[in-house]
Amino acid sequence: MNRSLKQLMKSLLAPAFPGGIITILIFYLDYFQFELVEKFLLFAAFVIVPLVILLMNHDEKNKHQRMVYAAMKWLQFPAALLTLASVMSSKMWGLESTTIPGILSLGWLLFTLLLGIYGxxxxxISKGKAAELAIGAGLVYFFIGGIWFTLYQYQVNLFQANPATHALSSLHFHFSSAIVPIFIGALGRIMTKKSWYPWVVAIDIIGPILIAIGMIFSKPIEYMGVTLFACNIVIYTAYLLAYLRKNALDNKATFFLGLSCLAFYTVAVLSILYPLLKKIFFLTILDFIPVYGSLHAFGFVLCGLIGWVYTVDFIKRKKMVKENR
Structure with a gap:
């Protein structure tokens, strides 16, 4: 028992474990009477962001980056706890009509500002490298997600959008908008140069903005953004699967990156089959939202991040072995 505990603490993913335990409790205990969108936002705060920070651990950092990185590493968990307190104050403590939830949400807003500064x-310092631009943009999008979360907790009506739309916008920027550019940037760091790659990065940076604008002002713009974004993920997953087949990586990295791609394609297939499934099983879109959300958050995003953390660590160890020969 003692040995297994020590192995657990030495695990590469150890910084995400405390948040993971809290997230499991939030999702499965009836005590936490939260909306599904709030549970996923807390999952992002407690698990997704620590894994993103782990992924940035091997970056070549200048002095300013090192300072910001140290602050990110130490402040993430306290900021996530403030996020939990913010949601609890509005849903469980009867403070929804006060400014307390909004004030508590400022902790997460300031933390995501750190992520944005790092981005x-x-x-x-990227010198125009497309992969670094993608990763930087993804980190900046976390800050935009933090802004939307604070607007949601303050229950502000902005641009004719209600607080529920702010919650969905925050979720969009904490997951797809932030994570997909980081994934594509991580792939760009290890792949051979391709002429199409900068275009993928450009679309990946513009797509989330189009989706966010469309959610508030125009459905056609939203559909266009979603289509471009989905096509980008198809390109990313297809190339990644081909790369995994041709290159020997850490077994854990290959397993989790493969699962991430599988989760995305499962979501795509379910979306295509939705009209048929709806008729056969008498389901509504509300029945599918938890399935889509879980496959995207726990499958594509979580497994993808774990896979990339293991990949970067494997490449670093391989490089060190070569240097020591």
Whole structure:
């Protein structure tokens, strides 16, 4: 028992374990009477962001980046706890009509600002490298997600959009908008140069903005953004699967990255079959939302992040072995 505990603490993913335990309790205990969108936002705060920070651990950092990175690493968990307190105050403590939930949400807003600063620094020192631009943009999108979360907790009506739309916008920027550019940037770091790659990065940066604008102002713009974004993920997953087949990586990395791609294609197939399944099983879109959300959050995003953390660590260890020969 003692040995297994020590092995657990030495695990590469150890920083995400405390948040993972809290997230499991949030999802499965009746005590936490939260909306599904709030549960997924807390999952992002407690699990997804620590894994993103782990993924950035092997970056070449200048002095300013090192300072911001240290602050990100130490402040993530306290900021996530403030996020939980913010949601609890509005849903469980009877403070929804006060400014307390909004004030508590500022902790997460300031933390995502740190992520955004790290992302901007990455872009500034990238020297135009498409992969670094993608990763930097993804980190900046976390900050936009933090802004939407604070607007949601303050229950502000903005641009004719209600707080429920703010919650969905925050979720969009914490998951797809932030994570897909980071994934594509991580792939760009290890793949051979391709002429189409900068275009994928450009679409990946513009797509989330189109989706966000469309959610508030125009459905056609939203559909266009979603289509472009989905096509980008298809390109990313197809190339990644081909790369995994041709290159020997860590077994854990290959397993989790493969699961991530499988989860995306499962979502795509379910979306195509939705009209048929709806008629056969008398289901509504509300029945499918938890399935789509779980496959995307726990399958595509979580497994993908774990896979990339293992991949980057494997490449680093391989490089060190070569240098020591």
């Amino acid at each position: 901007l620094t990455t872009i500034m």
